[in-house]
Amino acid sequence: MQLGAATTAISQSQSAVKTRRPSSINWGYSITSWLGFVPFLLFCLLFEILPAVIIIQNSFLDSNTGALTLNNYQTMLSQPSYVHAFQTSISLSVVTALLGAFFGFFAAYGLYNLRTGWLRNLVISFSSIAANFAGVPLAFAFVATLGVTGFITVLLLRWFHIDLYNGLNFSLYSFWGLVLVYTYFQLPLMILITLPALSALRPEWKEAATNLGASNSVYWRRVALPILLPSLIAATMLLFANSFGAYATAYALAQGSINIVPILIGFVVNGNVSLDPGLGNALAMGMIVILLITVSLYTAMLRRVSRWQGR
Amino acid sequence: MAQVVRGTNLPGRGQIYRAHKPARRRFGLDKILLTLVLLYLTVPLGATLAFGLSIGSGFKFNTFMSAFTDPDFSQTLLISLGLAFATTLLTVLLVTPTAYWVQLRLPRARPLMEFLALVPFAVPAIVMAFGLVEVYGTGNTLVNVLSFGLVPLLSNEPFNVVNTPQLLVCAYVIVSLPFVYRPIDNNLRAINTKVLSEAAYSLGSGWWRTFLTIIFPNILPGVISAALLTFSTVMGEFTLASLFGIYTFPIYLNATGQSDAHKAASLTILSFFLTMIFVLGIILLVRIRPGRPGTEDRLDIVATK
Numbered sequence: 001m002q003l004g005a006a007t008t009a010i011s012q013s014q015s016a017v018k019t020r021r022p023s024s025i026n027w028g029y030s031i032t033s034w035l036g037f038v039p040f041l042l043f044c045l046l047f048e049i050l051p052a053v054i055i056i057q058n059s060f061l062d063s064n065t066g067a068l069t070l071n072n073y074q075t076m077l078s079q080p081s082y083v084h085a086f087q088t089s090i091s092l093s094v095v096t097a098l099l100g101a102f103f104g105f106f107a108a109y110g111l112y113n114l115r116t117g118w119l120r121n122l123v124i125s126f127s128s129i130a131a132n133f134a135g136v137p138l139a140f141a142f143v144a145t146l147g148v149t150g151f152i153t154v155l156l157l158r159w160f161h162i163d164l165y166n167g168l169n170f171s172l173y174s175f176w177g178l179v180l181v182y183t184y185f186q187l188p189l190m191i192l193i194t195l196p197a198l199s200a201l202r203p204e205w206k207e208a209a210t211n212l213g214a215s216n217s218v219y220w221r222r223v224a225l226p227i228l229l230p231s232l233i234a235a236t237m238l239l240f241a242n243s244f245g246a247y248a249t250a251y252a253l254a255q256g257s258i259n260i261v262p263i264l265i266g267f268v269v270n271g272n273v274s275l276d277p278g279l280g281n282a283l284a285m286g287m288i289v290i291l292l293i294t295v296s297l298y299t300a301m302l303r304r305v306s307r308w309q310g311r
Numbered sequence: 312m313a314q315v316v317r318g319t320n321l322p323g324r325g326q327i328y329r330a331h332k333p334a335r336r337r338f339g340l341d342k343i344l345l346t347l348v349l350l351y352l353t354v355p356l357g358a359t360l361a362f363g364l365s366i367g368s369g370f371k372f373n374t375f376m377s378a379f380t381d382p383d384f385s386q387t388l389l390i391s392l393g394l395a396f397a398t399t400l401l402t403v404l405l406v407t408p409t410a411y412w413v414q415l416r417l418p419r420a421r422p423l424m425e426f427l428a429l430v431p432f433a434v435p436a437i438v439m440a441f442g443l444v445e446v447y448g449t450g451n452t453l454v455n456v457l458s459f460g461l462v463p464l465l466s467n468e469p470f471n472v473v474n475t476p477q478l479l480v481c482a483y484v485i486v487s488l489p490f491v492y493r494p495i496d497n498n499l500r501a502i503n504t505k506v507l508s509e510a511a512y513s514l515g516s517g518w519w520r521t522f523l524t525i526i527f528p529n530i531l532p533g534v535i536s537a538a539l540l541t542f543s544t545v546m547g548e549f550t551l552a553s554l555f556g557i558y559t560f561p562i563y564l565n566a567t568g569q570s571d572a573h574k575a576a577s578l579t580i581l582s583f584f585l586t587m588i589f590v591l592g593i594i595l596l597v598r599i600r601p602g603r604p605g606t607e608d609r610l611d612i613v614a615t616k
Contacts, residue, residue, distance in 0.1 A: 023331045033416040044427045046461060048485045050454055051442025052434055057453055058445060059582040086597040103348055110345030123349065129583075129590045130539075134548050136561045137582035140568045141355045144576040151358035151365075184355065187348050245435025248549035252565050260438045269441050269554045279589035281445075284438045299429070 052288070059285040072282035081259065082219035082279075086286060089244060089260045096182040097239035104190025105232065106176065111191065114197040124195070127188035134185040139252035142181045146172050173254045181253060182243045189242065190235055197305070234301035241294045245287070246288035261287055314568065356583060357531050363576030379577070387563040394476060394552075394559065398483040401537045405484065406491050407534060411526055414499045424436055428492040436486060440554040443482055447473045479555050491537040498533030499526075536593045537604040543589035 062069045076082045114120045133141075145152050148165055150172075156162040164170040171177055201224055209219040247262040256263050261283055268280030413420050431439070444452055446462060453464050465472045472478040506525065511521040527534070549561040564582070568575035 033412075036412040037409065037417055037420055040405055041312070042461075043405060044483070044485070046458060046465070047443065047481045047489075048427065048430055048434075048439075050446050050458060050462065051439055053436065053457065054445045054451060054454055055442045057451075103344060106341050107348040108345040110339075110341035110343075112341075113341060114345075123345075125591065125594055126349075129587050130595065132543055132547075133586050133589055135547050135582055136565050136568070137547065137579040139573045140564070140579045141359040141583075142479065142573070143568065143572055144579065145355040145358035145573065149572070151362045151511075152354070173543070180512075184352065188352060192428070203606055241432055241435075245437065247435070247437040251553075252549070252568065255569070262435070265437050266550075266554065269437075269444055277445075280441060284441055287438055287523075288433055291435070295429060295433045298432075 008228075020284065022310075055281050055284045055288070056071035056270065057279060059281035061277055061278060069278075072276075072278040075279055075280045076286065082264070082283065083257045085261050085264055085283075088175065088258075089262070090290070092178060092182065093244040095179055096186050096243045097236050099179070099183050100186025100190045100239045101232065101236045104187045104235075105194055107187065107196060108191045108194035110299075111195060124192070125245045127191045131185055131192060132190040134246075136252040138184060139249050140252070142172060142184070143178075146177070146180070173257065175258070178250060178253065178258065181249055185249075186243065187240050190239060193235040193238065194231065197228055197235075201227065211307060225267075230301040230304035234298050234305065237294050237298040237301065241291055241298070244291060244294070356580075359576045359579050363573055363580055365573075377504070379581070383563055384578075387558055387560045390476075390545050390558065391560040393482060393540045394557075397476075397480045398487065398545045399519075399541045401480060402484050402487055402491050403534060403538055406488070406537075407495055407527070407530070408484070408522060410492060410495045410499055411504065411522055412586050414504050424496075425490065428488045431486055431489050436548070436550040437554075439482060439485065440551050443478065444554065447478065474555050476557055479551060479557055482555075483541075483548065486548070486551070487537075487541040487544055490540050494533040494537050495530060500531040502526075502529045532596065535596050539589045539593045539596075543586055546585060546589075569610050 014024070059072055060068060060070070062071060091125065102242055111120060111123055114123075142150075146164070147153065153164050156164060162168070205223055205227075206219060209223050216223065245262065247266060248262060250258060250263060251266065254263075256267065265280055265283055265287075268275045268277055268283070370515055387609075391410070410424070413424050432440070445451075447465065451462075507525055507529070508521055511525050548559070549565065552559040553562055553565075560582075564575060564578050567578060
């Protein structure tokens, strides 16, 4: 600390003495500074920015003639099946994000109240594994559990005579089946995001509220929840984005029989259906726009979080 | 600490707290929901294990093991391992020096760096695959100009990357950016990079030597955690590999699952253990490092779904 203060003092006195030189030095310095950043920038340009740019450009072009057009968007918005795909994708993401956020928050709170250290660490470790366990293996884990011949399906039929598929009209390969599978990776993610936010609640706030006569519920309504709210909204946004872009899980589960936007885009890339590439670009743009809104809300909320929790 | 205060010192406060204490000790709603959530997370795993082991009525260990003797299994696993190694290496080589450089010489570029690390959230893997296929598959003047002529160079013969593992590795590097940049940057901020570097420079060390012998060992926990997450993500990535037509382990798993659900269940259990090894590796390696407060900051979890 003292050394740092001394160096800044010295550099300040030096800059006070030499007033003419810095401007010329700064130019060379800042050019070399940017040069060191160029390899990374170039890499991101080639594999991150240009793919986004070309999707924006091609969504406004006719894929056959190359002329400027709005037809791609018109087709997307006028055909019921594409509108329906967006509706399904959005409601799937909203439902799983809300389910994940609600149950995940209470589970995280239960974990936060858990005084047994090893149990707490065990659950946190398990949540990290479960949050990373997604995609194809997750889909097959659910097929093995709740598929037509799945372990639980057969167990329910044999022991309780409950026929999930023929009696209750349940199907793992439908909207609600996907909800079940997506919730599996949403829950642990919510726990992992919420736990640090809960730990950042200072005990002093609780003590101060109690000293002023607040009951537990008043403390939660007036103090804790308002402070936690930005974190909770940010987490929900992350969960939404997490399931909105999911392709592998849905594809492995239903092999393209469910009508959601990522699956449609997959069809266009594989070129196996009569879907127009220009339309594919418009669909991709639709996803990007919805996700951009989500991500900007997420970052806005994170900024509020850091104001309260000093991060 | 807070609990000690509650019970003993102050009688007045103790009384107030006693009113709320029973609620804390009781097996409340939060604990019930925690138990339910944990059940929800463990039941599919148990059921998958049982499903993989059982054929008809009995349990057979042979069928479980037979899944691992398929030649395609070892071949695809090797391909995935190779891709994961290449991606991890390239990510660490590309991001770590850049993060250090930005921290030290170019703080102005930090928002740009953060933006670039955030873009994969808004452009999911499926959209990125589509964009990459269009960039490197079709000639486009705007792209050629914007890339300074690099895209035509990369999509024609001597350096052709179209539908090659190389392009896949580059795409994976981008996909991993969000959870690679943050832990490394957090660590760089925690170790007072500027003072360390200036001390090294004043003792006559060059930039690379400072980076490799002073900075890198100090941010190793962040780098290891980022590397393991990248490795684990690439091992399980399906979307980009399937759209580029490269036969990796998740694609083999998907193909198996369409014909033989029992075999797929065995392979699923194997993937779970692979994920477990990586995540436990991160937790152990990051937590074990002594004398570092603030390692409790959360693991960044963004597997590709």
